[in-house]
Amino acid sequence: MAKILIIDDDPDFTLANKAILEAAGHEVITASDGKAGLESVKSQDPDLIILDIMMDSIFEGFSVTTTLRGTPEYMDYRDIPVLMVSAVKKMTGERFEIPPEAKIAEGDEFLDKPFTAEVLLSKVNKLLGA
């Protein structure tokens, strides 16, 4: 079973997803903002990151991925898969449009909040290669 880091500023989401993931046997650590999340990446070395895009601003979520994937400091962690989640959408089914030069900011998978336990676990398993 895997070690999963949830970075989300909504404590209820964190609580809910932690319960679902722990029930499936995963170990869960949490961070309530981008900065704390990045620190946990280094100190805990998780197998997977679940990242809320819209925390204080859209930049906070994307800046976590850009830092993770684009700075030498995080060289050893840049292959950690990232599942991006968000409750805000422009149009049903439509993702935030990311320009090609910012592809680095994109996670590996995306889920609209809320999601069922089944969908969450299947995405998690897919990203963990299980």
Next chain:
Amino acid sequence: MVLRAQPHILVIDDDEVARDSARVLLSRWGYRVTLAETGEKGLEALKADPPDLLVVDLQMPGISGLEVLEAVREFDPTIICIMVTGFATLQSAMDAMKQGAYDFLPKPFSPDELKLAVNRGLERRFLEKEAQKLREEKARMEANFVTMVSHQMRSPLAAVRQLLEVAATESLGPLEAKYKDLVTRANLRIDGLMQDMNAWLNMVRIEEDGVAERKQPVKLSEIIAGLAKRTQMEAEAAGQTVVVEEAADDATLQVDRESLMEALYNIASNAVKYNRDQGQVSIRSHSTRLQADIIISDQGPGIPKAEIPYIFDDFFRSKSPKLKSKPGTGLGLSITRRIVRAHGGEVTVTSREDEGTSFTVSLPLQ
């Protein structure tokens, strides 16, 4: 009302007598007046202190009235221009109108004629300002609505749904059957509410500009295949069948794929929802040189004739008992029509009682 303060009128005329009488009359009627004796000076004055209305002589030494009009239109097209001339010809009137003049006064004109022209022009100016203000207010309200629904309402609701998911999956330990039923019911209600919110958001979000920006070439056959696949799943679950008849020649359309699929699926999903038991949903397409038609039909009870004119209205729900019993927001078809119209197309419907309903989405080719 905007700008009911003293209206400002600029008079450009090389004839001193004409300028003076305009000043006297317009001031007497309560307007603030600025005078200029050449086109050059007039434009300077206009840029320094933009008027609501401009009265300009056509024939002047230096730059002509027509050139002044052209410069004004470039500077601020909302300024109302009245052209004045001593040599009234049809051609000069037409030239002035072409350059954006609002009215044309042949010299000599009576004070009443001037008053009428100025009043009409200013009225138009106020109406335009008012319309502009309302447009801005509408845009602001729409933007606020989207922000409110998506952040203030959708996010907390999503969190509640996520918490209930923990209970529904008994992730923290088993739940008594009675409670589990409650949780399941609560989840269904929240899911329905969130779907409604998505529909509202979509409705506000569909703007022609957005659709135009996202347009790309897509083959008609691809659209039909995608729609059929999505409808198939829903139809199967409802014990119905889907029949697809495709156009012989495969046209290529310029569409915003995502919103168009949403529009078509809204219709197809209605066809399944309102169909008779073990009914058939048919998806057909054909194209001519100018347009492609996608026709989606069901074998349901049909839409009452009296309701047909209203089915595309926001929040319209049928009063017919056979149709009313199905859940819905009353927004699906209204969204559909917005999307189709944003593509330059149109959606039409024919319906026969107890035989079925048929929607046709027509889209222009090029």
